[in-house]
Amino acid sequence: QVQLVESGGAWVQAGASLRLSCAASTRAFTTYAMAWFRQAPGKEREVVAAVGWDGERTKYGDSVKGRFTISRDNAKNMVYLQMNGLKPEDTAVYFCAADPSRVMVHVRAGDYDYWGQGTQVTVSS
Numbered sequence: 091q092v093q094l095v096e097s098g099g100a101w102v103q104a105g106a107s108l109r110l111s112c113a114a115s116t117r118a119f120t121t122y123a124m125a126w127f128r129q130a131p132g133k134e135r136e137v138v139a140a141v142g143w144d145g146e147r148t149k150y151g152d153s154v155k156g157r158f159t160i161s162r163d164n165a166k167n168m169v170y171l172q173m174n175g176l177k178p179e180d181t182a183v184y185f186c187a188a189d190p191s192r193v194m195v196h197v198r199a200g201d202y203d204y205w206g207q208g209t210q211v212t213v214s215s
Contacts, residue, residue, distance in 0.1 A: 092116040092204040094186045099209030102176055106213070110171040112186030112206060120144075123189040124162055124169045127199055128182035128211075137197040138184065139171060147195050153179070176213045183208040 098110040110126065125140035139160035140149045148160055159172040169186060187202035196202070 092122065092188045094188060094204055094206035096184065096186045096206045096209040099184060099211045101212040101214065104177055104213055104215050106176050107172070107174045108176060108211065109173070110184055110186075110209060110211070112169040112171075114167045114169070114186075114188060116167065116188075119167045120164050121190060121192055122204075123191045123195050124160075125187045125189065125197070125202060126160060126169075126171045127185045127187055127202075128180075129185070129208075130182040133182075135185070135199050137199070140195045140197055141169070142195045143192050149195050149197055151197075173211075176211075178213050178215045181211060181213050183210050 093115040095113045120143050123142050126138040127135050128138050129135040137151050141160045145162045157175045162169045185208045186206040188204040189202045
């Protein structure tokens with residue numbers, strides 16, 4: 091069982107930067123791949139970024155490549171999402187998720203077993 095708590099969401103203007111954090115309560119953090127997903131009103135949940143258990147392998151959604159960076163600190167049980175060059179279309183609830191996989195870095199929401207409650211990011215033009 092993993093409990094995930096996101097923080098860092100805010101209202102910002104276009105072009106700003108923001109860093110989201112996700113704290114994981116588990117003694118086996120390094121057995122999980124981690125990811126950030128987002129969901130805007132009326133839209134499906136989509137992957138933003140995912141990272142393997144060792145922090146070496148990463149994957150990004152096409153709309154955020156080059157602007158967002160996912161990272162993890164296994165010593166602190168933390169996952170981060172650095173978001174630069176924010177755009178109004180980045181407005182969404184951002185969710186942290188954990189997948190008990192040491193082999194694959196998945197990008198489908200259905201592959202992730204544990205989810206946080208989400209944090210709101212609003213970007214105004």
